[in-house]
Amino acid sequence: MPKKPAMTVQFWGVRGSIPSPGTTTVRYGGNTSCVSVEMRKKYRLVLDAGTGIRPLGKTLQARPETIFVLLSHSHWDHIQGFPFFSPLYEPKRKVYVFPTLTGKAHWCSALKQMDGAHFPVTPDRLPSRTHCITEGGMDFLADHGLCIVPIPTNHPGGGSGYRLEHAGRSVVYLTDNELAPPYEPATDFDTFADFCRHADVLIHDAQYLESDMPQKHGWGHSLVSQACALAAAAQVKHLILFHHDPERTDDEIDAIQDMARAWLQTQDQPVQCTAAYEGLVMQL
Secondary structure, eight states, X not given: OOOOOSOEEEEEEOBOSSOOOSTTSTTTOOOBSEEEEEOSTTEEEXXXXXXXXXXXXXXXXXXXXXXXXXXXXXXXXXXXXXXXXXXXXXXXXXEEEEOOSSSSOOSOHHHHTOSSSSSSSOGGGOSSEEEEOOSSHHHHHHHTTOEEXXXXXXXXXXXXXXXXXXXXXXXXXXXXXXXSOSSOOSSOHHHHHXXXXXXXXXXXXXXXXXXXXXXXXXXXXXXXXXXXXHHHHXXXXXXXXXXXXXXXXXXXXXXXXXXXXXXXXXXXXXXXXXXXXXXXXXXX
């Protein structure tokens, strides 16, 4: 009998900034950020609640799992799918939401948008048992057997990245992170490299190319080349290029993936590289 994976990571939304449906984005997908991780039986961890959380919700309807939604930050493309997450409308379903851990958000942005003015259903009308955990979030997750370590990211308004560990495997999630910002960084490159060291999978923001600069310098996202440099410095096993620019076509992302793979193969310890796409499943 095959051994059950320690973690199963699935990508439901891989775009940044705004959904980008259309004929030129079919293969990689146009939904905004959402990644699910299965680490323990009966629990489902969800990283961010962009529009990708809507199709994820459909797959969970027949599975009575407790759901933990961990937000990297409160910008719209990371919370806009939350009101359309079908488990919220299931009686007795337990859903725990963790807002950004920067200390700048003491309310839960994912729920606050459901205020009647911006969405017709308010949180008090949800039949699920939905709770926003604003204090001691990592301890709460640890009490449920989920080992998650946060790190501040470099992004306007602040944000958090996460390292997930289970049964000897590790996944690092660093979206909306500018590795070389023009402002004082919350975390420097070397600290990120230590945080990511020897991870099985590094999911990192790779929204921009050199051609996007200098106009977008300081907007809170990294160059593809910077994400590759971090993966090499941290000696991770597999780099996932994430948070694709909404203007980027499938063919352009193909070319970016080829470029990144070619550079990473020149390093002392070659790193696997994949441009994230909707439906990508990784079993560790």
